[in-house]
Amino acid sequence: MNRKYRKTVIAGNWKMNMLASEVKPFIEQLKENMPKTRACDVVLCTPAVMIPTMIKAGKECKVAAGGQDVSKYEKGAYTGEVSASQLADIGAKYCIVGHSERRQYHGEDDMLVNAKAKALLAKGISPIICVGESLEQREMDLTMEYVDYQVKAALNGIDATQLRRCIIAYEPIWAIGTGKTATAEQAQEVCEGIRAVIRKIYGARPARAVSILYGGSMNAKNAYELLAQPDIDGGLIGGASLKPVDFATIIAATNQE
Ligand code: 13P
Numbered sequence: 001m002n003r004k005y006r007k008t009v010i011a012g013n014w015k016m017n018m019l020a021s022e023v024k025p026f027i028e029q030l031k032e033n034m035p036k037t038r039a040c041d042v043v044l045c046t047p048a049v050m051i052p053t054m055i056k057a058g059k060e061c062k063v064a065a066g067g068q069d070v071s072k073y074e075k076g077a078y079t080g081e082v083s084a085s086q087l088a089d090i091g092a093k094y095c096i097v098g099h100s101e102r103r104q105y106h107g108e109d110d111m112l113v114n115a116k117a118k119a120l121l122a123k124g125i126s127p128i129i130c131v132g133e134s135l136e137q138r139e140m141d142l143t144m145e146y147v148d149y150q151v152k153a154a155l156n157g158i159d160a161t162q163l164r165r166c167i168i169a170y171e172p173i174w175a176i177g178t179g180k181t182a183t184a185e186q187a188q189e190v191c192e193g194i195r196a197v198i199r200k201i202y203g204a205r206p207a208r209a210v211s212i213l214y215g216g217s218m219n220a221k222n223a224y225e226l227l228a229q230p231d232i233d234g235g236l237i238g239g240a241s242l243k244p245v246d247f248a249t250i251i252a253a254t255n256q257e
Contacts, residue, residue, distance in 0.1 A: 001233050001254065005208045008040035008227075008254050009167060009234035011128060012241025013068065013096060013215070018046065020053045026244055027057040033248035034061055040234060040254040043094050044241065045128070048082050055091045066094030066128070069102055072115035084123040095120050096236075098130045098154060100173045110153035117154055121162045128167045128236065129154045130215070131194070135174035143172075144193045151197045160206045168194055168212045169236040175216025177238060181226075187214045188229035195231055220249035227253050 001008050018026070023046070045066035046054050054065035071081035087095055097120065098113035117127040131150035133143045151168065158166065170190050175182050182190075191212045199207035214226050215236030226232055234254070240246040 001227055001256075002208075002230055003039065006211045006233055009043065009211050009213060010040050010247075010251050010254060011043040011045060011066065011094065011096075011167075011169075011213065011234065011236050012247060013099070013236055013238050014044065014046045014050075014241060015068070015101070015238060016047060017242055018050070020050045023050055023053045024057045027054075027060055027063065029244035030063070030248055031061040033245050035248070035252040035255055037255065038062075038251060040251060042251060043128075045094065045096050048087070051087070051092050052090050064093045065091065066096065067092050067125075068096045068099065070095050070097065070116050070120055070125075072112060072119050074119070084119040084125060087120075088123040088125055092125060094126045094128055094167070096128045096130060096169075098150075100130060100132060100171060100176060104173075110150055113150075113154050114156050114158075117166065118158065121158065121165060124165075126165045126167060128169050128213070130169045130171050130236070132171040132173050132176075132216070138172065138174065143190060147190055147194060148197050151194055152201065155198070155201065160202050163198075163202060163206050164209060166210065168198075168210060169215050170194060170212060171215035171236060177217070179217050181217040181219075181222050182214070184222075184225045184229050184232075187226055188231055191229070191231035218250065220246040220253075223250040223253040224256065228256060 043064045097116040102108045120127045211233040213234040213236045218235040219240040
């Protein structure tokens with residue numbers, strides 16, 4: 001983290017878990033376990049149907065709500081899709097785009113991720129843009145080339161002012177839901193590399209101001225060490241964000257120098 005230049009963000013990705021009726025009890029428990037002082041923004045990205053409930057309950061302890069996906073289209077005959085204006089209208093402040101599960105199970109490519117990020121920015125929502133390599137790519141030593149490409153493609157046509165609203169999440173696919181975390185050094189190396197790519201495109205200042213999160217089996221035990229890395233500005237947390245005590249512990253782990 002580097003609080004002098006950028007925000008620290010702890011974001012939970014609930015994926016397709018939980019029920020609207022479980023949101024309030026979750027937030028109550030989170031509040032009970034929350035550290036007294038907090039050095040980060042907290043977001044919970046829920047299934048779209050729960051966003052209004054999360055916004056209402058989250059006010060209790062300053063937790064913002066976000067979506068997990070958005071349509072690239074503004075409106076129209078796209079059955080099942082949710083638009084950026086619809087997310088903005090109910091009060092979502094953030095939305096994940098390009099999660100590896102969307103790329104893998106729904107065939108999303110980098111051009112689509114870019115279009116979705118732009119659709120969100122146009123409505124004032126911060127995209128949390130996910131990038132990350134597969135195990136095969138890491139073993140072939142292609143991690144940085146691949147992640148570079150993903151970052152460049154996702155940010156194509158986004159100007160420096162809009163970049164200020166963007167958050168990048170580095171999520172190595174092999175670490176998601178596997179209990180296998182990247183070591184702090186591995187995660188730092190790639191997050192530093194991502195900042196370098198952004199520096200090449202936008203220059204030093206904008207690059208210094210972008211928050212880059214790590215995601216992939218981040219939990220109450222390993223969060224402190226990961227967050228201690230200079231280029232890791234927070235976490236995108238799956239499994240551990242479903243447990244209020246663990247999630248609060250990760251939030252508390254941002255209270256470090
Ligand atoms: P886990 O924390 O469950 O590995 O999930 C990470 C993730 O995919 C967050 O978007």
